[in-house]
Amino acid sequence: MDKAERRQQILLNARDVFAKRGYHAAKIDDIVAAAGVARGTFYLYFEDKRAIFEEIVDRTFTRIGMAVLRVETEDPSRSVAAQIKENIRRIVGALIEDPATTKILLSDAVGLDPAFDRKLLSFYEEIGKLLEASLIDGQSMGIVAQGDAHMFAIMTLGALKEIMYHVVMRGLEYPQERIVEEIFSFLSAGYLRIQP
Amino acid sequence: MDKAERRQQILLNARDVFAKRGYHAAKIDDIVAAAGVARGTFYLYFEDKRAIFEEIVDRTFTRIGMAVLRVETEDPSRSVAAQIKENIRRIVGALIEDPATTKILLSDAVGLDPAFDRKLLSFYEEIGKLLEASLIDGQSMGIVAQGDAHMFAIMTLGALKEIMYHVVMRGLEYPQERIVEEIFSFLSAGYLRIQP
Amino acid sequence: MDKAERRQQILLNARDVFAKRGYHAAKIDDIVAAAGVARGTFYLYFEDKRAIFEEIVDRTFTRIGMAVLRVETEDPSRSVAAQIKENIRRIVGALIEDPATTKILLSDAVGLDPAFDRKLLSFYEEIGKLLEASLIDGQSMGIVAQGDAHMFAIMTLGALKEIMYHVVMRGLEYPQERIVEEIFSFLSAGYLRIQP
Amino acid sequence: MDKAERRQQILLNARDVFAKRGYHAAKIDDIVAAAGVARGTFYLYFEDKRAIFEEIVDRTFTRIGMAVLRVETEDPSRSVAAQIKENIRRIVGALIEDPATTKILLSDAVGLDPAFDRKLLSFYEEIGKLLEASLIDGQSMGIVAQGDAHMFAIMTLGALKEIMYHVVMRGLEYPQERIVEEIFSFLSAGYLRIQP
DNA sequence: AATGAATGAGGTTTCATTCAT
DNA sequence: GATGAATGAAACCTCATTCAT
Numbered sequence: 001m002d003k004a005e006r007r008q009q010i011l012l013n014a015r016d017v018f019a020k021r022g023y024h025a026a027k028i029d030d031i032v033a034a035a036g037v038a039r040g041t042f043y044l045y046f047e048d049k050r051a052i053f054e055e056i057v058d059r060t061f062t063r064i065g066m067a068v069l070r071v072e073t074e075d076p077s078r079s080v081a082a083q084i085k086e087n088i089r090r091i092v093g094a095l096i097e098d099p100a101t102t103k104i105l106l107s108d109a110v111g112l113d114p115a116f117d118r119k120l121l122s123f124y125e126e127i128g129k130l131l132e133a134s135l136i137d138g139q140s141m142g143i144v145a146q147g148d149a150h151m152f153a154i155m156t157l158g159a160l161k162e163i164m165y166h167v168v169m170r171g172l173e174y175p176q177e178r179i180v181e182e183i184f185s186f187l188s189a190g191y192l193r194i195q196p
Numbered sequence: 197m198d199k200a201e202r203r204q205q206i207l208l209n210a211r212d213v214f215a216k217r218g219y220h221a222a223k224i225d226d227i228v229a230a231a232g233v234a235r236g237t238f239y240l241y242f243e244d245k246r247a248i249f250e251e252i253v254d255r256t257f258t259r260i261g262m263a264v265l266r267v268e269t270e271d272p273s274r275s276v277a278a279q280i281k282e283n284i285r286r287i288v289g290a291l292i293e294d295p296a297t298t299k300i301l302l303s304d305a306v307g308l309d310p311a312f313d314r315k316l317l318s319f320y321e322e323i324g325k326l327l328e329a330s331l332i333d334g335q336s337m338g339i340v341a342q343g344d345a346h347m348f349a350i351m352t353l354g355a356l357k358e359i360m361y362h363v364v365m366r367g368l369e370y371p372q373e374r375i376v377e378e379i380f381s382f383l384s385a386g387y388l389r390i391q392p
Numbered sequence: 393m394d395k396a397e398r399r400q401q402i403l404l405n406a407r408d409v410f411a412k413r414g415y416h417a418a419k420i421d422d423i424v425a426a427a428g429v430a431r432g433t434f435y436l437y438f439e440d441k442r443a444i445f446e447e448i449v450d451r452t453f454t455r456i457g458m459a460v461l462r463v464e465t466e467d468p469s470r471s472v473a474a475q476i477k478e479n480i481r482r483i484v485g486a487l488i489e490d491p492a493t494t495k496i497l498l499s500d501a502v503g504l505d506p507a508f509d510r511k512l513l514s515f516y517e518e519i520g521k522l523l524e525a526s527l528i529d530g531q532s533m534g535i536v537a538q539g540d541a542h543m544f545a546i547m548t549l550g551a552l553k554e555i556m557y558h559v560v561m562r563g564l565e566y567p568q569e570r571i572v573e574e575i576f577s578f579l580s581a582g583y584l585r586i587q588p
Numbered sequence: 589m590d591k592a593e594r595r596q597q598i599l600l601n602a603r604d605v606f607a608k609r610g611y612h613a614a615k616i617d618d619i620v621a622a623a624g625v626a627r628g629t630f631y632l633y634f635e636d637k638r639a640i641f642e643e644i645v646d647r648t649f650t651r652i653g654m655a656v657l658r659v660e661t662e663d664p665s666r667s668v669a670a671q672i673k674e675n676i677r678r679i680v681g682a683l684i685e686d687p688a689t690t691k692i693l694l695s696d697a698v699g700l701d702p703a704f705d706r707k708l709l710s711f712y713e714e715i716g717k718l719l720e721a722s723l724i725d726g727q728s729m730g731i732v733a734q735g736d737a738h739m740f741a742i743m744t745l746g747a748l749k750e751i752m753y754h755v756v757m758r759g760l761e762y763p764q765e766r767i768v769e770e771i772f773s774f775l776s777a778g779y780l781r782i783q784p
Numbered sequence: 785a786a787t788g789a790a791t792g793a794g795g796t797t798t799c800a801t802t803c804a805t
Numbered sequence: 806g807a808t809g810a811a812t813g814a815a816a817c818c819t820c821a822t823t824c825a826t
């Protein structure tokens with residue numbers, strides 16, 4: 001087994017242990033036992049417990065970041081609606097595909113400590129800004145309602161996160177496509193039908 | 197100072213310490229120093245660290261639970277829209293009013309350990325069921341769109357939580373009424389304006 | 393037992409353990425076992441292992457520093473020779489009185505690490521400067537031979553340290569007064585009697 | 589590179605690392621990195637860390653031991669004074685020539701652990717006995733003052749060690765010949781000129 | 785012979801909780 | 806009831822040494 005494989009082996013097992021027990025309850029001993037290596041071996045590959053956790057979260061950030069595609073408004077071959085759905089689908093897919101890291105991201109990584117909080121916030125802000133920029137674009141094209149794009153972005157993110165939170169924490173079972181449709185439809189028309 | 201006061205004094209200071217440092221970084225020493233009592237005194241009033249944290253969270257649950265009013269569809273004096281807004285307003289108000297506990301609820305209490313996760317989930321499910329029931333009611337009255345009420349509830353909760361998360365974590369500054377309006381408008385019409 | 397007593401109790405036992413085993417072989421467990429306290433108690437009174445060792449050495453520095461008296465050349469009631477002997481006597485006495493710390497000073501504290509080396513050197517330089525100043529005084533009064541006072545000081549210090557080293561390490565047995573006489577006589581006339 | 593060369597290469601680099609960091613702070617990693625060999629290679633040439641350190645010290649013992657010449661009192665061609673000076677010169681030279689091992693001998697090897705202490709003491713006793721025997725010889729020839737030859741030996745050793753300690757630890761700069769003269773003159777007449 | 789990945793014993797330190805005063 | 810000194814379990818990490826390649 002070469003270095004990269006060994007590293008990966010430890011990383012994956014650590015992910016599972018973190019997902020199962022949470023950051024603090026996950027002991028180095030649990031991780032090395034799961035990975036089937038000696039305690040010292042762990043420290044050959046990772047600085048410390050915090051570092052491996054951070055790497056798991058960082059990789060997830062990257063994976064999610066890569067899932068997002070730029071919406072092409074000029075391309076007549078694909079409708080904007082289809083492209084937006086595709087984006088939602090890809091993000092939801094990335095999260096569903098690896099429930100362990102999703103659980104880590106949405107639960108264990110939250111409130112770990114102030115430094116990690118900043119990291120998380122910074123990731124969500126980044127995502128938020130990307131989305132916000134798209135929304136502002138959409139507003140000028142008349143396909144996004146006028147209004148506070150920043151708020152739109154936050155609420156969209158929140159809706160998505162909450163669904164995924166229930167999926168990974170409660171085993172809420174919805175097929176990926178169903179989730180995509182629900183989110184899309186929610187973003188399109190909300191659900192209140194009141195004459196004010 | 198009588199027992200109840202002393203207890204309250206410790207509780208409030210613990211809240212601030214938890215909010216500032218997070219659960220694990222908050223030491224009993226920090227709490228008793230903030231409260232100005234001896235270490236042993238803490239244990240006269242609370243079982244252990246976990247118990248005081250749980251009490252803080254439980255109180256918040258109660259406070260938020262009490263903020264919710266039943267929507268009266270038969271009362272002609274108050275429109276349904278107004279009542280829904282009022283509900284959103286009361287919940288947002290309860291969260292904004294005490295940012296320290298809100299931060300604890302949305303950050304520190306998340307992913308603390310499996311047992312606490314269950315508690316949190318159970319609270320959110322409770323809230324979700326209440327909301328869901330209202331939505332199903334609304335559907336039969338034609339003021340809520342047909343569709344998956346459970347999903348509606350989750351996404352609504354997520355949107356609200358995410359706004360409040362940014363408010364308490366990043367100091368996002370929006371007046372309470374503005375938040376209420378944004379949420380209401382989001383629930384009413386979403387923001388996508390695409391002809392599919 | 394009050395705080396100061398408890399501190400002293402740990403300090404004295406630590407001194408014995410360090411003297412017996414040397415710095416690195418002395419485990420915190422050995423110290424607390426000797427002192428009859430719990431492991432945590434140790435850390436209530438001392439920052440860490442290094443700190444207690446440093447305190448032991450520092451106290452010895454102080455004790456030895458206080459043993460030195462200024463030589464009064466103007467006082468006709470006490471001859472200079474008597475005063476010098478008195479100084480040697482006091483220093484030798486301070487070292488013999490507490491063989492454990494003397495052993496620590498002359499053996500365990502040596503070469504502990506670069507930072508500690510600087511501390512030691514700084515102490516010996518201080519002592520050396522004091523002695524050197526006295527010698528230069530003495531030279532102007534004609535009671536110290538002309539020559540390199542700095543060297544005189546170093547060699548004197550070395551002779552004294554070496555005797556004490558053998559006393560505490562090998563149990564070399566000489567009465568204090570005998571040691572004083574030997575040093576004094578050595579400093580007075582050396583021992584080589586060669587016509588060059 | 590043949591076995592002996594490789595061994596020497598590791599030995600010299602280990603010497604430098606020990607001299608720079610001290611025994612405990614010198615890691616096997618530092619040594620093999622300095623020597624440019626793999627970690628496992630180290631253990632092909634040396635039993636363990638302690639063994640290589642011991643070998644460095646032992647070689648120094650040998651080197652110094654070999655520097656000492658027997659004083660010939662019958663040889664009219666070389667005065668006893670010249671022969672004594674020559675001995676001091678050779679020892680000081682051996683120490684100055686390799687400051688790294690001298691520092692190891694006078695600092696790092698001191699107080700390493702009880703076993704090593706015995707080794708050191710045993711070396712110094714050996715040297716001391718040699719010197720003592722010469723002094724007793726000298727006393728019977730009238731060229732060494734009557735008195736405790738054992739003490740003379742210890743103090744001489746101490747004076748020499750202390751000078752060298754300051755040379756290697758503080759970079760005290762004296763030409764070799766100057767050191768020799770100072771020691772010789774100190775042994776010849778001390779420096780106190782007091783009428784008791 | 786050389787390598788360097790793997791090992792795991794061992795030691796320091798932290799901190800929630802207890803309990804004698 | 807209040808105190809705070811004492812406790813000791815528990816967990817992280819280091820690093821000398823081994824051994825398969």
